[in-house]
Amino acid sequence: MPKAFDPQAIEAQWYARWEADGLFVADAQSDKPKFAMCFPPPNITGELHLGHALQTAVYDTIARYRRMTGDEVLFLPGYDHAAIATQNVIEKQLAKEGLTKEQIGREKFDERVERWYEQTGATIINQLRLLGASMDWTRLRFTMDSRYYRSVMTAFVAFYEKGWIYRAPRIVNWCPHDRSAISDLEVEWQEHQDTLYFIKYPIDGGGDVTIATVRPETMLADTGVAVNPADKRYKSIIGKTAVLPLVGRKLPIVGEDAVEAEFGTGALKVTPGHDPLDYEIGQRHGLEMVNGMHEDGSMNVPGLPYDGMDALEARRRIVDDLKAQGLLVKEEPYTHEVGHCDRCHSIIEPLISEQWWLRMEEMRDNSVAASAAGQVRWHPERYERTYLDWLRGLHDWNIGRQLWLGHRVPVYYCENGHVTVSVERPDTCAKCGSATLEQDPDVLDTWFSSALWPFATLGWPDDTDDLEAFYPTDINCTAREIINLWVSRMIMTGLDFMGEVPFADVVIHCVVQAADGRRMSKSLGTGVDPRDLLAKYGADALRAWATSVAMSSQDVRFDESRVEGYRRFCNKLWNATRLILSSPGTQTAQAPGFIERQEHLEDRWILSRLSNAASAVKSGIDTFAFQDSINAAYAFAWNEFCDWYLEAIKDRLREGDASAQDVAYHSLDNLLRLLHPMMPFVTEELWSRLPGTRDYVMRQPWPDPRFVDPEAEEQFGLVIKIVEEVRGHRQAAGAPPRGGALELDRSVGETVANLAARLAHVELVDELGAVGTPLAVVAGKVSFPAGTGDARRERERKRLQDDLDKTQARLANPDFRDRAPAEVVANLEERATGLREALERLTARE
């Protein structure tokens, strides 16, 4: 066995063996309880980042744990076509070659997309494997594969037939670069420093009204002016008509509660074609709707000099012209939020567009009711409110996109204007039989297809075994930024199509930030490639780090040294195993009940501590507090098993003592099982090296040791205390690492005394001789031959005295004695006694 742990040497081969032996394949026919998780399909836009690694670690920990606790686990992998994101990636590639997608045409574009999907899909799968994700690759799904496509079409048709899908012109978020509408959730708001322009609009029959706007170019599409009816300044002009400068259009002046009298001048130019609020005002007052912009964001104002200009240029010209006419009253600096496309970062233009909409009322109500009924549990709980708040304010969902890529809307038009909606492409029109059919050019929002993930991956709409066995799934674990975009929609569609929520628990993991607190991103150069970390520290170390942070707080700054720490932990486990295996005669004779028969104090102690660790690890995973699990296992392994137990049994191991071997093997075997879900590779490797016929650790039952021995814990605790004090004195006295004499009170007992003396490397004596200065320890005293004094004593005395003073002061307070629980008072009194005794020893036994 090599002296040091080397992750590279073991990981790949274990993964290959697990997969070859079908450890990850779920059996829908199994009679075990079913446990299912559909892995959130990563966007197929590039490599996985640290957040994915963290998420994968969480999922896989649960998957492996559940297999060990006896469930039939389906852990289903897949990836997402991410239409708008992928389109942007390909466009950027093309741009590097000096091309545009229009130049190469749809066919060539599709080829590029295919190639991209193949490459990136393979990269993603490879990365998941490197992380040790125990996914059922026989069930790998892609949101664009033919079966998934059919699920998406089926969902669309079903919604359509319920009358929930309709087509209508509405104001939408228009991305001029992608030339597509996007949903509210895909708009990213950024602060901009702009100018607020105050513009005078003349009123028919005399007078004028001044409005304020940051976007003068949109005035070309103004069709009204609105003021608050309660605003005394403007009462008299309601009902009159303003004249739009530069255009000459007549603008009705209307009274409208939505207008804030305090903002700007209190008068609002109404542009129903280019502003959501104005759109509503226009609807209410029957104002004309003018579309002043083309799909690419250029001005669409035939007959005016600004026609065809891009918006910013038009703005400059308009401002100049207004100045020239004396209509620009003033300009003020103005800071506000401007919407950008979250994929290409272009400024969003709100404009009127004919789009496909999905009514959400019923699905929303059902989801709210499901929450009220406790059908979905959120971790941490607070996110349920985030989700419900968003649901309650939900509007109809714009599901159409004008992209080149995605699921085409299954709506067909014949030459006679009839509409056929159908999952499969129809040969003829359903109404007139015409064979000349044209499909709607729109594609669906990517999130429309993702929303179906938990059941579409299992075969829906077909009545498959998988669907029967594994729906509803159990857990969805994701980042909070995706709660509304994805989680909420899965819940809604799950309830609608399957009649049940798609998962019982939603687990929101933390966001990993760069070390300096900025967000991790490739463009900022703050990203960390998980593959670098895997190469440096191994998958187990990365995963252990991930489980230690995933659920501990809302955000975590990445700290590479913590990953490194877990690699050392792997090495520690490795060497502990090496020590135990080096014991001669490695037969293990663990007969049933061998635990209860242990005589050595250290054996009883470590078995008791093991039970304690096991229950902590289990409850951590069960409650999604993975940090508690990894911390408990780490502390047990390092600070108890290695630091104390192995040190205590070294001699026995060297002699080939069978009982020491039994307990050591048993403890290590259990420890490796406890750690396996979080650190699969190193635990599999080490476990396989233990004596006996070995299968895979993941197929072993989850350990449930219940040997609790309070007496052994107390006695061994005393050993630890004595040893630590002797060591402290030794170093403070500058004595050599070994040697010296220890005298202990009879009350300590032989077992404890012998063990303590051995571990502290001192000789146990009945009475301390005249050599050196005697130094007090918890139940006796120690002296060293080469002792140079006791630098420690004064400091220790002060610490004890301070502590005692504080404790006595608290005890002296009558209110404390009256009101604090008896137990707390008793504890404090006990402590005071202990401190007093310690002080006495320190002075009396010099």
Added chain:
RNA sequence: GGGCGGUUAGCUCAGCUGGCUAGAGCGCCUCGCUUACACCGAGGAGGUCGUUGGUUCAAGUCCAUCACCGCCCACCA
């Protein structure tokens, strides 16, 4: 504008329903290459728990306030 989270050792973070002598890892200092591990062992320094008030016998832990930092939501031109 509304909501949520954070502010604890030099750094990254734990501290559940108030009882702490405030912990861990990394870093730092001093010893030690002792036949599992120098990817190690032993010892140690280092914090008035963001501010100001309050509740309580007792507050890092509860309440209020302010200040920063971060996130989510939102149709103020």
